[in-house]
Amino acid sequence: MAKAGSIACEMVTGAAGTWAPRDRLQAFLAEHHAFVWRALRRLGVPDCDVEDASQQVFLVAHRRLAEIVPESERSFLFQTALRVAADWRRARRRRCEKTGTDLADVPDVGADPEELVDQQRRRALLDRVLGAMPLDLRAVFVLFELEEMTMIEIATISDIPPGTVASRLRRARRVFQETVKKLTAGSGARPGGRGEP
Amino acid sequence: MNEPCRLLEQGATEVERALLDSARADGPPDGAARRMLFALEGLSAGSGGPFPWGAGHELGHPVSSAPVSMAAHSLKLGALAKVGLVTLVGVGALGGGVLVQSISGHGSLPSENSGARAPLMQEEGSRGMSEIPLQREPPPAAAASAANASARDGSETASRPQRANALDESLRAEVRILDLARAAVDARNPAAAQRALATYARRFPQGHLKPEAMVLQLAVLVRQGSRAAARSLAEQLLASQSYKAYEYRIRSLLRETGE
Structure with a gap:
């Protein structure tokens, strides 16, 4: 199985991988898109950014689809989503430090x-x-x-x-x-x- | 391992239940998966491999369409990367604005600030990525910024402020065009507003202010008296989570059509 450990590096480098065929990608998206979307939302990526963030997740998966062991797709996707969400939180914290706003400012x-x-x-x-x-x-x-x-x-x-x-x-x-x-x-x-x- | 009961099954409070239920009912907006498919296909077809974001990307704020190779990082922007950076700055100074050629030499150039979402325009039946002109009006401040950047040594730190400036400029350009459209709507000149919105759609197919542009488009349809089209667009917008903040405005515009 492709390990999510190398994802951060891959996201930067665009390391070599094979693009998945369209039908597999389509089926993959149909099955997991909502899961990734919800995961990212609940992991703290706001509505306005979640489409971009899920695109990052699927971009990685798209490149690694051939290597992902069947039945492990969700695991791979969630780990990737976790990293993307963590990146987003870090980026947001940096922005908040610059602007002086609070991270939990909702x-x-x-x-x-x-x-x-x-x-x-x-x-x-x-x-x-x-x-x-x-x-x-x-x-x-x-x-x-x-x-x-x-x-x-x-x-x-x-x-x-x-x-x-x-x-x-x-x-x-x-x-x-x-x-x-x-x-x-x-x-x-x-509270009950x-x-x- | 003993599997614990879930909070919802175990007498969570009313508030807790409401919160957890709200998340379960949540999901991506209509068409999001389709847009994703188009975007991913566009990337795989157009780029042949590299990711569209630079190393310093921030989610939701694609600051550059130039992928940066790990080789460039490991060499600390050595000789090769410097050449790339000079190219980048040069293109910016020549009026390339936001669009810059990739340091690593991969040729995919998504349209202005589109990030990976650029292929959406293909879905919408407009032009493909390859048809987007690379030369754009040089925003004066961007050109100045690029010139300033070129005056510096080709250090790594030069690229970030430059990208940030490019993003600022891109946003300013979006605001300018939409201001024009809004003024035309207010002046009851739907034709002029439509022209401004067409310009916006062409230059910023996935602009940061696209929701505002769509609502202005609705206003144009209302002003033109295109009631069916306005109603149809309003329904689409109201059905989308992304337009929740515009709901009051959209309904106000709908009322103008007599709905």
Whole structure:
């Protein structure tokens, strides 16, 4: 399988690879495009940039398609998406340092649950909550809670031991719940029961 | 390993549930996968291999269409890279503006600020990448910037500010054209507005301000009295996530058509 470890280098160099045939590319896109798009969004790439970012992911995959072991496509794509999202966050941080704006500076969407009726607002708030997590926790949280992958799948995709997945998920949930609680504090929303993994 | 229950299955709070549900319903806008296919095909057909971004790319802000080879990096912009940089600066000074030839010699030249998304114009039935003229109006500031850059030694640090300036210039040019279109719309001169928008579409097929251009296009259709076309375009825009911020304006324009 093509390792995502060499992706950053490849993205810079345009290292040699073989362009995949159109039909394979088309099927590949049909199957995985939405997954990559959602992953990038939840990993912190904003709406306005997600098309460019997913293009970066698929550009790498396009070059390496012949080398990607079947059944490992998602793993490859997610690892690539993770790197692209990390690049984006770094680039954004640099821009924020220059402009003096805060990295977590997202529109204030209001904390009252009554105001969460609008889908867009909910997603903006979710971005804000997820933004409070380090990327490694965020990745596990997104894969488990939103993509509904199993712990084993996540361990495979992320190339980390299953125990690490479980501990990251616990920590991610704690951050998620605390951040939601903080954002809804004073609005009358009471966090209910929830279980730990 | 014991598989834990998901938050949604385990009595998450109302707010948590709302947030998690909102993400599950999220997805790419219509046509995004198709655009991606066109873009990737365009790249593979046009470039023969290299990536369209320079080493200092920033997501969503393609600052240069020139791919930079790892060889150039490893040589710390040695003799060969310097020649390339001089070429780059030279082209900029001659009015190439944003479009510069690749340091590594690969010949794909996407149109102005289009990044890898340039092939979208093929999808839209307009011109292919190869038909985009490389010579463009030299923006005065860009030419000045290129000249300043050429005055410096061909150091690595010269290329970044130059690219940033080129991007600034490109944005300014977009704003100028759209200002013209807006003024023409306000002056109830849809023909002039249409000309400005056509110029914009030709020069910036995937410009940073494309959503604004599309909304102005809608305004032009409304002013022209093309109600069916306006309605059709408005529906497309309203269906797209990218135009959420324009929803109020689009609906206002639609009301003008009597919808």
